[in-house]
Amino acid sequence: MNDIILYGAFDRHNYGDLLFPLIMQRVINREYPEKRVEVSGLIDSDLSEFGAPKTISINKALKRAKKDAAIILAGGDIVACNWQSAYGYLLPTTIHPLYERLTWRLPKLTDYLVSRKVGLTSCFPFNLNKKDAGENRRIIYNSVGATSVSNLKDTKDIAYLSEMINNADYVTVRDHFSQKNLQNISVPSVEIAPDSATVMSTYISVEELTEKTSSSTHSILNKFKHGFIVFQISQAHVKGNTEKFAREIEKLYEELQLPVLFVAIGKAAGHNDIAGVKNIMSMLNSNVIYDSYLDGSIFDLMNIIRNSSCYCGTSLHGLITSMSFAVPRVALLPKLRKQINYMKTWDLPHMPKGINPEELVSAVKIATSTSNEDLELLSQKLTKTYMESFKKLTEFIS
Structure with missing residues (x-):
């Protein structure tokens, strides 16, 4: 049973996304050595040949973590990232352009199908509702980006996201633009902190x-x-x-x-x-x-x-x-x-x-x-x- 789930786009080969769990594990282990940490992405992955921690799927991580575990969104531009994009980045580069062309016409259907494939019901992959996260688990956004919030047009998506961020236990964003974006969707009190990779x-x-x-x-x-x-x-x-x-x-x-x-x-x-x-x-x-x-x-x-x-x-x-x-x-x-x-x-x-x-x-x-x-x-x-x-x-x- 794990005390902390580090969750993010740690299952794709992108330098920044692989840095977050590597650095955050070290920070947590030094500050809270008694805590057990699980690194999670949308899917199981093994990018250890590039120096990255392995991930298990968020669905598995949620099933085997303590009921009062903390879920830390450990970095990246993950506020309002949609299912279509998050899953697309996991595909082979040869398939990705075709996937984008096909899903562009039916974004909502794509979001629904991909989220169910991953085993979640949340409207956005990294902005979990309590049904997915668990009623007693704490949700922490750790120096994340919220650039994509400015692209939201659907009032239901905006209302959902506002509720999820306001209901989180602790939120920091990594720049003033992200802070302003959240203020624009009625998330009033968000602190700013540098990206976690800063401490590498x-x-x-x-x-x-x-x-x-x-x-x-x-x-x-x-x-x-x-x-x-x-x-x-x-x-x-x-x-x-x-x-x-x-x-x-x-x-x-x-x-x-x-x-x-x-x-x-x-x-x-x-x-x-x-x-x-x-x-x-x-x-x-x-x-x-x-x-x-x-x-x-x-x-x-x-x-x-x-x-x-x-x-x-x-x-x-x-x-x-x-x-x-x-x-x-x-x-x-x-x-x-x-x-x-x-x-x-x-x-x-x-x-x-x-x-x-x-x-x-x-x-x-x-x-x-x-x-x-x-x-x-x-x-x-x-x-x-x-x-x-x-x-x-x-x-x-x-």
Whole structure:
């Protein structure tokens, strides 16, 4: 019988989603070593080859947990995430486009069928009703995102979500935009706390990172030991900008003489980076020194970003990793609300965000001009702020 269920989108291969249970288990084990923790997703999964904890399905977890267990929604943009999207991200990337086309016409039917397949009755997969969660179980939202709330149009969905969040035992969101979205659906008193992955540099030592980093990644880090730029972009977001980014990366290399390491942070359907970075690499001229890391191990990616001179990308958790390890960063593309909203809430004011291709060179120069002291102080401040928020959970999980 388990005391705590960590629940979220931990069953898909996406860097940020795999970070949450890894970090949260460590935080809970250090603060509450007597508690037994179960990691749960929509389905059973085993992504341990990438450094992630295994998951059991939420249906199984609810059946075997204590009747007064705490359910912690451990992070991610999960408020108002619908069944159609949540299940679609679990499908093979070859099937996902067809699934989207078929389900787009019948979203409500899709939501109903998928939720019943998973074994739940809740209108949204990560916003559980008491019928699913259990009457005596406490529900905690831990520094989650609520970006999708602004997309809701159905009054019944809005009323349901408002009721579920208001009935939760404790709620924190990770940025001001999420806070405002919840206020707009009559959820008045929601606190803000940094993303839980913020504390990774405290809970994962350099020694552990070094030990768990693959030999091939160590070879790249050794080759680029005098500095390098990390560049990441998803396939969906690079469309229309591939050649522009290639030309700007050439300029960046020419001016800074820093090699570029292209990384794939997401492999799940809808989050795939591999095609995006490969397309850019194919357009680079022969003068640019670069390499790529496309395997997707949590520890490899963390160590790559930790050792880099600057991280440039569309991944929120690539940015959060750089914030945790005091690495300069550049958030790409102005249309990506989630990344921009988070940085506006927590990052240094001058750190570049919403950057178009033609702004890349100047943005990297601005980011890398930041003093190490300022980067370190911010990392320490965010860790302290998150832990102060986490400790408020004591009355709900003790």
